[in-house]
Amino acid sequence: MTPGDVPEGESTVERRPPRLASPDEAAEVARLLHDFNVEFDTPTPDVEVLAARLRVLLAGEDTFAILAGSPAVAVALVTLRPNVWYEGLVALLDELYVEPELRGRGIGSAMIGLLLDTAVAWGIDLIEINVDEADVDAQRFYERHGFSAGAVDSTERAFYFSRDLTS
Amino acid sequence: MTPGDVPEGESTVERRPPRLASPDEAAEVARLLHDFNVEFDTPTPDVEVLAARLRVLLAGEDTFAILAGSPAVAVALVTLRPNVWYEGLVALLDELYVEPELRGRGIGSAMIGLLLDTAVAWGIDLIEINVDEADVDAQRFYERHGFSAGAVDSTERAFYFSRDLTS
Known part of the structure; x- marks a missing residue:
């Protein structure tokens, strides 16, 4: 093996x-x-349905994804929107996933690092994430990376509510 | 006064x-x-700053607002983005405000009604709202209108986290 080669x-x-x-x-x-x-x-949805949507979304201006590894073992998916309270865009981290056997090795942190670098480069003013109430590990992970629960300028936590109109 | 006239x-x-x-x-x-x-x-921000942003945002495709009254006494602000889990768009209700002295008269409910009608007409598949943890009245209001805490297909509540990159 030469440097850079990867065992099968x-x-x-x-x-x-x-x-x-x-x-x-x-x-x-x-x-x-x-x-x-x-x-x-x-x-x-089926992988093929997701892939077809992502081919469109990733070619547009409202969505980007981060991958780690080849073949990829971790993904982050981010959508962008305007917001009246900011000059720049607001980014929502829709998903962050690292394959189970590779957790605890800093891959998630490296992905958040690229998310933050990308946000600064693109003039994004705010990054948002919804984290399950019981997932204290994830909450600590995001707090370590500078996120806090609740709205900006508020010490109060906020719950995420939704209504699905497709069912 | 004729019907339709409004006292000063x-x-x-x-x-x-x-x-x-x-x-x-x-x-x-x-x-x-x-x-x-x-x-x-x-x-x-100053009202003029907000108004300038809103002139741009309301002319675009990612933001709409609902007003009630003339002069207006209630506002809802909604931003749209794509999402990989849905064919249609996802709408976030960024703000819903009714002037204090006019609360409790069904104005907020009428605005949510127009939000839902608009969402259906525009092919929006999901509406999201972040509600302060302590604001139990608002949580009940949204639950009455068909919203629930936590992600779709989950009984678990989720917290809203954010990181402001402007400060």
Whole structure:
């Protein structure tokens, strides 16, 4: 093996930094989002449906994804929108997933690092995340990365509410 | 007075349904959002700054506002974004404000009604709202209108986290 070679079956994730996903990598993003849903027993569209949507979304201006490893073992999905309280855009981290056997190695932190660098480069003013109430580990992870519960300028936590109009 | 006339100083809010705001109504939307921040002791940009942003946002495709009354006494502000889990768009109700002396008269419910009608007409698949943990009245209000805490397909509540990159 020469330096840079990767043993068969091993991901390059620990040697290469995470990257922004191109629209050509929609299938990789879709595969990991599908794994995420399966792991957490969430109903999930077919991988092909997700991949088709992601090919469109990743080619547009409102969505980007971060991948780590080749083959990819971690994904972050981010959507952007305007907001009246900020000059710049607001980014919502819709999903962050690292394959179970590779957790605890700093991959998630490296992905948040690229998210923050990308946000600064793109003039994004606020990053938002919804975290399950019981997932204290995830809450601590985001707090370590500078996030806090509740709205800006408020010490009060806020709950995420939603209404699905498709069912 | 003929029917339809409004005594000086009285709003038409209780006789006319809420409406989608045009970009020309940006100043009205801005005035109410500013009142909202002042009431809740939240730092707020100048009304002129908000109005200038809203003239742009309301003319675009990612933001709409609902107003009630003339002069307006209630506002809702909604931003749209794509989401991989849905074919259609996801709407976030960023703000809903009714002037204090007019609360409890069904104005907020009428505005949520127009929000839901608009969402259906525009093919929006999900509506999201962040509600302060302590604001049990608001949580009950949204639950009455079909919203629930936590993600879709989950019984678990989720907290809203954010990181402001401007400070």
